[in-house]
Amino acid sequence: MKDSTLKKLREIVGSQSVLTAKEELLCHSYDATRRSALPEVVVRPENVEQVAAVARLCTEERIPLTPRGAGTGLSGGSVPLKGGVLLSLTRMKRIRELVLEDLYAVVEAGMVTEELQTTVEASSLFYPPDPASQSSCTIGGNVATSAGGLRCLKYGVTKNYLMGLEAVLPTGEVIATGARTVKSVVGFDLTRLICGSEGTLAIVTAATLKLIPLPEHRVTILAAFKELEQAARASADVISAGATPSILEIMDPVTVSVVSRESETVLPPESEGCSLLLAEADGFREAAEIEAERVQKVCSDSGAVFLRKSSETEERENLWQARRGVLAALAKLKPITILEDVTVPRSRVVEMIRSIEEIGKKYDLLVATFGHAGDGNLHPTILLDAPFTEKAARVEKAVAEIFGKALSLGGTLSGEHGIGIDKAGFLGEEIGEHALETMRRLKEVFDPEGILNPGKLFGGAESES
Ligand SMILES: Cc1cc2nc3c(=O)[nH]c(=O)nc-3n(C[C@H](O)[C@H](O)[C@H](O)COP(=O)(O)OP(=O)(O)OC[C@H]3O[C@@H](n4cnc5c(N)ncnc54)[C@H](O)[C@@H]3O)c2cc1C
Numbered sequence: 001m002k003d004s005t006l007k008k009l010r011e012i013v014g015s016q017s018v019l020t021a022k023e024e025l026l027c028h029s030y031d032a033t034r035r036s037a038l039p040e041v042v043v044r045p046e047n048v049e050q051v052a053a054v055a056r057l058c059t060e061e062r063i064p065l066t067p068r069g070a071g072t073g074l075s076g077g078s079v080p081l082k083g084g085v086l087l088s089l090t091r092m093k094r095i096r097e098l099v100l101e102d103l104y105a106v107v108e109a110g111m112v113t114e115e116l117q118t119t120v121e122a123s124s125l126f127y128p129p130d131p132a133s134q135s136s137c138t139i140g141g142n143v144a145t146s147a148g149g150l151r152c153l154k155y156g157v158t159k160n161y162l163m164g165l166e167a168v169l170p171t172g173e174v175i176a177t178g179a180r181t182v183k184s185v186v187g188f189d190l191t192r193l194i195c196g197s198e199g200t201l202a203i204v205t206a207a208t209l210k211l212i213p214l215p216e217h218r219v220t221i222l223a224a225f226k227e228l229e230q231a232a233r234a235s236a237d238v239i240s241a242g243a244t245p246s247i248l249e250i251m252d253p254v255t256v257s258v259v260s261r262e263s264e265t266v267l268p269p270e271s272e273g274c275s276l277l278l279a280e281a282d283g284f285r286e287a288a289e290i291e292a293e294r295v296q297k298v299c300s301d302s303g304a305v306f307l308r309k310s311s312e313t314e315e316r317e318n319l320w321q322a323r324r325g326v327l328a329a330l331a332k333l334k335p336i337t338i339l340e341d342v343t344v345p346r347s348r349v350v351e352m353i354r355s356i357e358e359i360g361k362k363y364d365l366l367v368a369t370f371g372h373a374g375d376g377n378l379h380p381t382i383l384l385d386a387p388f389t390e391k392a393a394r395v396e397k398a399v400a401e402i403f404g405k406a407l408s409l410g411g412t413l414s415g416e417h418g419i420g421i422d423k424a425g426f427l428g429e430e431i432g433e434h435a436l437e438t439m440r441r442l443k444e445v446f447d448p449e450g451i452l453n454p455g456k457l458f459g460g461a462e463s464e465s
Contacts, residue, residue, distance in 0.1 A: 001040040001084075005061055009043055009085070012053040017044040017091070028068060028086045032133075032327075034336065035076040035421055039066065039086035046091045048166060048174055048205040055203060056172030058085055058451050065170065065451050067199040069110065069141030072133040074339060075420025077145065077198045081455035089140045092205060095119060103211045104163055104180060109140025109204045113147075116209075125211040128155035131416070132324040140204045146196035148416035150320065153374035154246035154282075157416065159195045161210045167194055167202040170452040180208060193442070198418050199453040201446040215282035219292035220316040221245075222267075223299035224274040224306040228252045228369070231275040232353045234302035235373035238279070239346045243294045247280040248374025249323055254383075255370040258329040259322050266322040270306040277304075277373065278323060280316070326370050327381070334366070334383035338395060342406035343377040343415030355405040356380045362401075363394040377415035403429075424459035 009018045019025070019042040030036035045051045058065040064084030071078050080086045092108040095116065099105070100123055107116055113134040117127050130149035131137055137147065143165065148157040164178025177190040194202050225231040231250055238248060251259065252275050260267050267276070277299060281291035289311075296307055310316055331337050344352045353369060356378070360367035371378040380402060382395055403413055403426055413423050413430050428436045440458060443450075 001063070005057070005063065006041065008057055009041065009054065012057070013043055013045050013050050017046070018042075019044070025086075028071070028088060029079065031071045031073040031076060031078050033074060033076050033079075033420075033422060034338075035079045037079050037081050038083065039080040040083045042086045042088055044088045044091050048168065051087070051089075051168045051203055051205055052172045052174050054085065054087060055168050055170050059171050059449050062449050062451060064454050066453050067140070067144070067203045069138030069144070070112070070133075070136045072137045073141065073145065073420065074341065074417040075198075075414070075422045077418055077420035077453070077456055078141070079421065081421065084451075087203065089138065089203075089205070093138075096206060098123070099180075100125070102180065104208055105211060106206055106208050107139050108206050109138060109143070111139045113137055113139060113142055120211055121214055124214045126214040127161065127209060127211055128152070129158045129161060132327070134324075139207055139209070143195050143204045143207050144197065144199045145416065145418045148372070148375070148377070150247045150249060150323065150372065153248055153372065154244055159192055162191050162195055162207060163210055164208040165191050165194055165204055166206040167204050169202050170447040170449070174205075175202070178208060196418070198420060198456055200443060200457050201452070203452070215246075215288070217285040217288045217311065218280055218282040218316060219288050219309060219311045220319055221277075221279040221281070221292055221295050221299070222271075222306075222308045222319070223277045223279070223296070223304040224271050225277070225302075225304055226274060228275040228353055228357070229350055230303045231277050232350045232373060234277055234299050234304065236346055236349055237302050238295055238298045239374060241294065241298050243291060243298065245279040245291060245295050245374065246282045247278065247320075248295075248372070249278045250369070250371060250373035250378075251276045251278070251323075251326070252369045254333075254366070254368040255326055255330070258333050258368070259326060262325060262329045262332075263318070263322055266318050268306065268308060274305065278319065279374075280320075330368055330381055330383060335386045336384040336388055338382040338384070338399070340380050340399060340402055341377065341414045341417040342380070342402055342411055343375065344406055344409045344411030346374070346376045348409040348411065349373055349376050349378070352376075352378060352406060352409060352411070356402060359398050359401045359405070363398040365391065365394060365398055367398075372415070375415060376411065419457050421456060424455075424457060427457065427459075
């Protein structure tokens with residue numbers, strides 16, 4: 001990068017917020033995939049004016065600009081493929097407004113999701129989107145990926161809580177989208193266009209987020225099944241029975257074993273060798289208890305060999321903590337984890353699970369499957385030793401077959417992690433040529449010089465390291 005550009009960046013954000021040391025660049029070169037590429041400089045703005053000035057400069061000088069939150073993404077989205085400026089939003093982490101009477105909060109992009117949740121819960125309010133990475137991921141990253149989480153079965157994903165955005169266009173203009181009202185149909189819905197655009201259309205600097213009353217009571221249900229397919233069928237049965245648990249998660253025996261290894265007490269000994277469904281019902285006390293009974297009954301009718309129900313806070317929290325730690329626990333079993341995110345209609349979960357098992361066997365790969373069964377969102381995770389060069393071709397074929405199967409079942413390539421680099425080559429297969437071309441044209445309108453997060457969504461990853 002030219003010295004003159006670095007000088008201008010220092011003038012915009014201050015010298016201490018322009019990082020060029022090799023170790024700083026390395027720390028911002030990766031996300032939670034195995035992708036990485038070094039930026040030329042890391043810039044850490046503290047307000048929207050600085051973000052706008054950096055964006056304007058990058059467009060003027062045609063410098064690649066990659067927005068980054070906490071770097072917990074699972075599709076390579078914040079990896080600065082083409083070098084240039086890595087824009088870290090983590091210094092912008094204030095709650096600008098918490099409006100209790102109108103049930104919303106205006107939050108800066110770099111705020112950690114769990115901090116927002118904890119803050120609003122002190123006022124008996126609830127911000128439901130809860131990606132398993134919530135203790136480190138940011139609201140900006142959540143908006144850019146429309147992050148889901150365990151509770152989205154009942155409560156929906158990030159886009160369902162977005163009332164509006166403050167965002168910076170790659171050309172430097174600041175736009176305000178949406179409204180602070182419950183309803184608004186004024187103009188195109190730019191809020192939802194930017195949400196899920198994976199940092200390719202605009203840089204989110206703040207979000208107006210809907211809050212709801214905190215549920216009064218929560219009950220957790222654990223059901224163990226001898227076969228994974230039985231657990232999958234039970235999850236579909238829970239949904240078709242009209243039950244509305246807030247969470248309905250599945251774990252196969254490999255996942256159960258790593259979770260048990262992490263903490264010997266969190267899962268009952270009866271779980272060993274079994275597949276699990278973990279559910280939670282919430283709401284008013286009586287309603288949550290009735291819902292939990294319904295889920296238990298369906299699981300029992302579907303062949304559960306062990307059932308446990310708990311409304312004890314510590315036990316519940318330990319269980320969900322363990323569930324949120326699954327990926328880290330799997331990574332202790334094998335150093336390379338290739339985690340996928342296919343989602344199918346709930347009635348097809350059994351078929352999808354069966355196919356994942358068959359594909360794993362066909363290519364002789366160890367695959368652990370867990371995920372949000374109630375949403376039809378599965379995370380088959382291929383576990384490998386490093387290096388896996390000899391298995392690379394088989395992994396590629398297995399992943400392509402998993403994607404193909406999900407699409408053939410009426411599903412989608414990604415329920416929550418996004419396209420990023422990893423699935424860019426498959427996007428057209430799902431949405432079709434004309435939709436892809438429409439997206440390309442929209443990208444040109446927002447980003448005429450193509451500087452914002454190049455190489456993502458639409459591909460073009462040739463400079464990846
Ligand atoms: C252990 C683990 C569990 C996870 N569980 C879940 C889960 O349950 N549900 C789920 O949905 N995801 C999950 N994820 C994936 C990830 O945490 C989410 O995608 C999260 O929303 C990313 O947030 P981040 O701040 O880390 O964003 P980053 O990884 O930094 O960036 C993600 C994408 O958003 C863009 N971006 C970031 N900030 C901005 C901004 N301010 N403006 C514009 N674009 C921006 C980046 O360019 C990139 O494309 C998990 C990840 C891990 C490691």
